[in-house]
Amino acid sequence: MTTSNATSSTPSSGGGNPLVVLDPTAGKSAADLQPAPRPASLSGLTVGLLDISKPRGSVFLDQIESHLDRLGAKVVRYRKPTFTKPAPVDLRHEIAVNCNAVIEALAD
Amino acid sequence: MGNPAGAGVDVTRQEPARRPPLPDGLIAVVKRDCPTCQLIVPVLEQLAETGPLTVYTQDDPAFPESVSPTDDTRLAFSWHHDIETVPTLILAKGGNEEDRTVGWSRPHWEMLTGVDQLGAGLPEFRPGCGSLSVDPSLSTELAVRFGGSVLQSRRVELARLEDPFEAAFDRGWTDGLPVVPPTEARVMAMLEGSSRSAADLVAEIPPDLHPATVEQIAINAVMAGCKPEYFPVVLAAVEAACTTEFNMHGLLATTYFSGPVLVVNGPVTKRLDMNSGSNAFGQGNRANLTIGRALQLVVRNLGGGRPGEVDMAMLGSPGKLSFCFAEREHDSPFSSLAVERGFAADADTVTVFAGSGPTAIVDQISRTPESLVRSFAVCLRSTGHPKLARAFDAMLVVSPEHARIFAQAGWDKDRLRAELDSLLTIPGVEMVRGVDGISEGLPEVPADGKVAKFRPGGLQIVHAGGEAGLFSAILDGWVGGDIGSEPVTVEIQP
């Protein structure tokens, strides 16, 4: 019946606090990061457009979206909460899971 | 463009590592959920009138209202000042603790405070309650919150929808089986298993020769499923495997079958409940399996040694997931591997041997040592190839039923070894290439006509296995000596 806010953290998958683990490796080497294979065409491809939230960027991306749509891609729009920090890890995960390709724009 | 968006997010969630300072005067630490703390509220009110009094409250910042409590619901003050009981009363001067007392006891409180007639109407004494800062359900969380800053490794924040087990597979951290997610709390608990500091350098891990710290090895030991008490064995195994003599790099890069096999000797095997008996090479024993696995994960994750890259094994062996057992010492007629290699009988050691296997030696008929040793020799002759000599090392694992036959005839290990050496000195003419229609073999007959199957020191002998089974075993070894691998024994540091 204590009202302590010192909660015990139970590692959970899905819901609750995100799990933090320690990196068991010596650190990523450049050799590990290879670009994914290129798709043959845009037709049927799910392309994420990630707006980094700088002003004017959304107008640009609206036009890009209409081009990609015309070329047969399925466009999904995303938005970073702020351009001053890296995209939140949950947003990155969602994009990685749902999209075949992602365009991040527009930095200036 | 802003900060680099690395593959992991650096999460700094530790509270300041500095101890909160002690205010001068009297300090009381209480919690509302404690009958004794509630009982002594009038005493605190009394003391607040006589001099400086700071009251820290662990659960309800509004308790006790009359003495303007300081909120310690994050437990920083309590944890850093080792509060185990509430109420605790401390006398401090110049930032230093001069005295403390726990629970309520009129004589102790009066002596500490120098104030007479405290708590009129209260009983003489009343024991306190457990402090929240030592509550077992909070201890690992608090250790991370206040002590987690010792951890230097990069934090990786997993997405809420990411399954932590799949996340490890996706990042290439596993040996093909799921690993235990290495949370800060688990790694801190693992570090408690050894007296070594988290930042201590243990070894350079081949093939990348990454200098691995105790902390980095702890992360992999957590992933392997080790308990903290296994951790010193893991550290010793890593040290042994990364010596120049053992040649882990060469062992990894070979197309041959072998991997590091760990043999543990000493009282530690009983303390950790390791298996030296029935099914010692098989499944079921957590210590055997997780210690062996931890070494392999270290080589993979810290050393960069992975199948398909540096690891070129043609087939490899299931033992490359984990191969670790305890020698069966308690009823062995032979001196142990550790003793034979120069360590005390009560020393805790781990020996790493480049091997794979086992292959069977079946002998259910021999009743004499003379006959049984010949069975051993004829099977040992075939390791690698019957016509190859001085090519590979081996480890002979003598089972209890077979060992009894030697023991009953008074044969010790030296006698067994001498007989094997003699029987394994083979006429060269039988071994030469082309003999028996087999192209493989020795390039030429040696001058004195005979050749020893194993190089000096190339045959290890240990005792292990369950009570029933008239079989012994051979663990095929890799190339021995300077051009290959030499077994290495390291004493386990607590």
Added chain:
Amino acid sequence: MASDVFVDAADAQGDALGFQPERVFVQHPIQDRTDDEMVALADQAVDALVRSICGS
């Protein structure tokens, strides 16, 4: 996608992270552009964008 003042910064960032993503640059500046100008920049960039995704 970035404006063309970021060419060098993009290289440096790629080096630091150990990965060089595909990139398409548009003419700087951006902040004072009209909507029509932004649409025109997008029209000019789209071919290069499609080539980055699908390979040439």
